[in-house]
Amino acid sequence: MVAAGLYLKRFYTVVRGEVLVLPSRVIVALFFLVLLGMPLISQNPYLIRVIVLTSIFAILAASWDLLSGFTGQMNFGHALFFGVGAYASAMLNVHLHIPPWGSVPLGAAAAVLTGLIVGIPCLRLKHTYLALTTMAFPIILMGIVFALPDITGGELGISGLQRISNSLIVNYYVYVGIMLVLCTIMWKITDSHTGIIFHAIREDELAVKASGINTTRYKLMAFCLSGFFAGIAGGLYAHYMRIAGPSTLEVSMSFTVVIWAVFGGIATIYGPVAAVFILFPLLEFVRFWPEYRMLIFAVVVLLILLYMPEGLIPWVRDKIEKECPRCKIRNVATRKTCRICTAVLD
Amino acid sequence: MKRVTFGWSFFVTLCLVIFMSVPVWGRTIKIGVIGPMNFVQGKGHWNGAIMAAEEINARGGVQVGKEKMNIELVKADSNEFLSMTDATNAMERLMTQDKVDFVVGGFRTEAVLPMQDIAMDYKKIFIGCGAATKSICDRVAENYSRYKYWFRGTPFNERYLVATSFAHLGLAGATIKKELNVPVKCAIVGEKATWVEGMIKAAEATIPKMGFELVGVWRPSAVATDVTAELSAIQKSGANLIFTIFSSSVGITFARQAGELKIPAAQVGINVEAQKDGFWEATKGMGNYVFTMNTYARGIEVNEMTKPFVETYIKRFGEVPTYTADTYSAISYGLVPSIEAVGSLDADKIVAHMENREYMVPSGKVKYQKDAQGRPTHDLTWGPGYLTSLGVQWQDGKLVAVWPNKWKASPTAPEVTYKGMVPLKLPPWMKK
Numbered sequence: 205m206v207a208a209g210l211y212l213k214r215f216y217t218v219v220r221g222e223v224l225v226l227p228s229r230v231i232v233a234l235f236f237l238v239l240l241g242m243p244l245i246s247q248n249p250y251l252i253r254v255i256v257l258t259s260i261f262a263i264l265a266a267s268w269d270l271l272s273g274f275t276g277q278m279n280f281g282h283a284l285f286f287g288v289g290a291y292a293s294a295m296l297n298v299h300l301h302i303p304p305w306g307s308v309p310l311g312a313a314a315a316v317l318t319g320l321i322v323g324i325p326c327l328r329l330k331h332t333y334l335a336l337t338t339m340a341f342p343i344i345l346m347g348i349v350f351a352l353p354d355i356t357g358g359e360l361g362i363s364g365l366q367r368i369s370n371s372l373i374v375n376y377y378v379y380v381g382i383m384l385v386l387c388t389i390m391w392k393i394t395d396s397h398t399g400i401i402f403h404a405i406r407e408d409e410l411a412v413k414a415s416g417i418n419t420t421r422y423k424l425m426a427f428c429l430s431g432f433f434a435g436i437a438g439g440l441y442a443h444y445m446r447i448a449g450p451s452t453l454e455v456s457m458s459f460t461v462v463i464w465a466v467f468g469g470i471a472t473i474y475g476p477v478a479a480v481f482i483l484f485p486l487l488e489f490v491r492f493w494p495e496y497r498m499l500i501f502a503v504v505v506l507l508i509l510l511y512m513p514e515g516l517i518p519w520v521r522d523k524i525e526k527e528c529p530r531c532k533i534r535n536v537a538t539r540k541t542c543r544i545c546t547a548v549l550d
Numbered sequence: 551m552k553r554v555t556f557g558w559s560f561f562v563t564l565c566l567v568i569f570m571s572v573p574v575w576g577r578t579i580k581i582g583v584i585g586p587m588n589f590v591q592g593k594g595h596w597n598g599a600i601m602a603a604e605e606i607n608a609r610g611g612v613q614v615g616k617e618k619m620n621i622e623l624v625k626a627d628s629n630e631f632l633s634m635t636d637a638t639n640a641m642e643r644l645m646t647q648d649k650v651d652f653v654v655g656g657f658r659t660e661a662v663l664p665m666q667d668i669a670m671d672y673k674k675i676f677i678g679c680g681a682a683t684k685s686i687c688d689r690v691a692e693n694y695s696r697y698k699y700w701f702r703g704t705p706f707n708e709r710y711l712v713a714t715s716f717a718h719l720g721l722a723g724a725t726i727k728k729e730l731n732v733p734v735k736c737a738i739v740g741e742k743a744t745w746v747e748g749m750i751k752a753a754e755a756t757i758p759k760m761g762f763e764l765v766g767v768w769r770p771s772a773v774a775t776d777v778t779a780e781l782s783a784i785q786k787s788g789a790n791l792i793f794t795i796f797s798s799s800v801g802i803t804f805a806r807q808a809g810e811l812k813i814p815a816a817q818v819g820i821n822v823e824a825q826k827d828g829f830w831e832a833t834k835g836m837g838n839y840v841f842t843m844n845t846y847a848r849g850i851e852v853n854e855m856t857k858p859f860v861e862t863y864i865k866r867f868g869e870v871p872t873y874t875a876d877t878y879s880a881i882s883y884g885l886v887p888s889i890e891a892v893g894s895l896d897a898d899k900i901v902a903h904m905e906n907r908e909y910m911v912p913s914g915k916v917k918y919q920k921d922a923q924g925r926p927t928h929d930l931t932w933g934p935g936y937l938t939s940l941g942v943q944w945q946d947g948k949l950v951a952v953w954p955n956k957w958k959a960s961p962t963a964p965e966v967t968y969k970g971m972v973p974l975k976l977p978p979w980m981k982k
Contacts, residue, residue, distance in 0.1 A: 250646040257635050360683060363663045446667050449660040451634045488639060494587055494627040
């Protein structure tokens with residue numbers, strides 16, 4: 205009892221000292237709480253479906269940010285990893301009867317392998333050339349899908365996949381839980397030593413090389429990590445929709461991911477996640493005006509990018525928080541002095 | 551005075567609210583219409599459903615047991631050409647938010663399969679009006695207890711589409727032999743698209759068996775704006791019959807340039823652009839004598855229901871109905887009579903009734919099939935006496951029907967001719 209009390213007190217101290225000091229952390233904590241508590245408020249299947257699909261696409265958008273946002277390897281064909289994950293999971297589940305718990309990670313492994321295969325030739329390319337080359341890969345894979353209809357189902361895709369769970373609530377917690385865990389892992393990666401090197405490669409690859417770091421290894425690692433997370437998203441999507449079809453490889457899928465990431469703010473991980481959680485439900489919300497759904501979506505995206513070129517979330521964060529000019533620690537915008545070094549904030 | 555004014559205002563408002571709420575008191579049958587509503591296919595779904603609902607409601611609604619119920623349509627944009635997730639979300643919304651009793655529509659197979667799964671989860675009858683893939687109906691036979699709520703409304707499955715095309719080729723080949731007294735040399739021209747692959751394979755295997763010489767296969771882009779190279783090669787090959795497989799804009803380009811160059815060959819097959827009223831204008835009249843498969847045509851009576859349906863549709867929407875407008879038949883002749891017969895909205899009872907019925911629709915007679923093992927597939931029966939579709943040809947600015955005209959599916963089968971048929975015409979420049 206005493207030990208529990210001590211733990212509670214410590215938890216309260218941590219929350220008060222680490223979370224409540226910054227609005228952005230409060231928002232993230234609320235985001236976790238609302239998502240995890242949502243089924244307690246409503247078990248509406250439509251709402252749950254929208255949140256589950258949003259969670260899957262949030263993983264995909266964050267995985268793009270890990271590769272293109274942090275490492276600067278502009279990938280315009282991210283649907284490749286998503287599609288490989290979806291098709292590999294579907295084939296393993298339907299043809300070899302491997303349950304989702306095995307087929308999704310194995311699908312992700314296939315996407316990692318694809319990341320390696322794509323990454324190696326792409327190492328020689330930069331900027332626009334890299335972007336255009338990556339765009340070609342999902343199209344090539346789609347050609348292969350259509351060329352082998354006996355294995356891939358051709359135009360119809362592979363249908364009849366097993367669900368992760370038949371329970372609405374279990375499904376919800378599995379998908380949302382995986383999203384929260386994977387996005388936290390991606391955010392921790394970008395905050396780690398490896399993440400700093402990714403960042404540095406994007407800013408000045410030559411300087412990183414001059415520091416004795418094998419940038420090739422790190423760029424390949426970024427392709428593989430991004431492929432892994434996108435592959436998981438693809439596998440989850442296939443099992444949720446119960447079909448893996450050519451639409452998972454479409455160019456529009458690749459571009460939608462880029463739109464989400466740019467809208468939320470690249471090189472942040474949480475930006476693309478937030479963007480998906482705003483834009484995907486928004487498209488559902490405007491179903492009452494079906495003729496103008498896409499127009500409304502486009503206007504919202506354009507307005508945000510016009511007035512917030514760094515993306516929505518960094519803009520919001522800059523409005524509610526200030527960075528200390530001396531110790532670089534973030535403070536709530538209403539503070540006059542830094543909460544750590546007491547330097548005067550501008 | 552103020553009090554009196556407020557009191558009266560409150561009373562009037564209350565009366566208005568009660569008056570406006572009256573229709574809500576009566577239970578309605580909610581039918582979800584799902585399709586790509588910003589595209590011609592979805593518009594067809596919606597137009598057909600509107601016509602059905604208006605007709606049924608005008609005659610007092612549907613008799614469900616002792617109660618009369620009106621039909622209420624719920625429009626759902628699946629956006630399935632652009633997004634699969636949009637399609638499934640729209641279906642989930644129909645099931646859980648709009649709480650529809652039945653669903654009609656769907657077009658792209660990749661979207662229809664997951665939409666079918668959602669409807670089956672909720673045990674709601676879903677009548678597909680767009681996807682021709684056979685495997686959607688195979689699911690009914692394989693897992694009847696789960697998929698029995700699915701029925702195909704239109705079109706008949708892909709195998710029968712191919713069979714119909716070959717019947718059209720047979721008619722054109724016979725006409726060439728009879729009128730020109732030359733052997734038939736056939737070229738296959740299919741746009742570069744996946745759905746064409748299977749048809750080309752089937753055509754390559756079947757055309758020689760029909761006694762025609764196969765001179766080659768050409769695959770222009772689906773959006774080609776110039777096909778003169780292909781046309782020159784076809785002319786050089788000596789082809790006098792061209793089996794076309796087009797669903798995109800290349801159908802216009804090919805017909806126009808073939809007309810301009812006066813290629814001495816008859817174009818027969820599928821050309822979706824040629825099914826539209828605007829084809830003549832789009833080809834500047836050069837699409838004369840182009841022959842394509844279609845479901846409806848002006849002035850053709852497959853049965854006594856065809857003419858009233860087509861004419862009312864043209865009057866209401868200004869165009870000949872496309873096959874996705876068969877949501878009209880699915881509601882008016884499929885669902886409603888079965889609901890009235892069982893006197894309930896219970897899906898299981900309606901399924902049991904519907905799958906054993908044979909009923910007339912404006913495009914023919916519907917009978918749901920069973921597979922070789924006798925399991926219900928809820929797929930449509932094709933052939934004489936059932937659904938056949940039409941073969942239509944542009945003749946001097948008019949889209950007229952030329953098939954089935956004394957058509958026999960087999961030597962022993964009955965002859966089929968619909969009212970309003972005219973003979974197939976070969977381009978006059980073939981006779982020189």
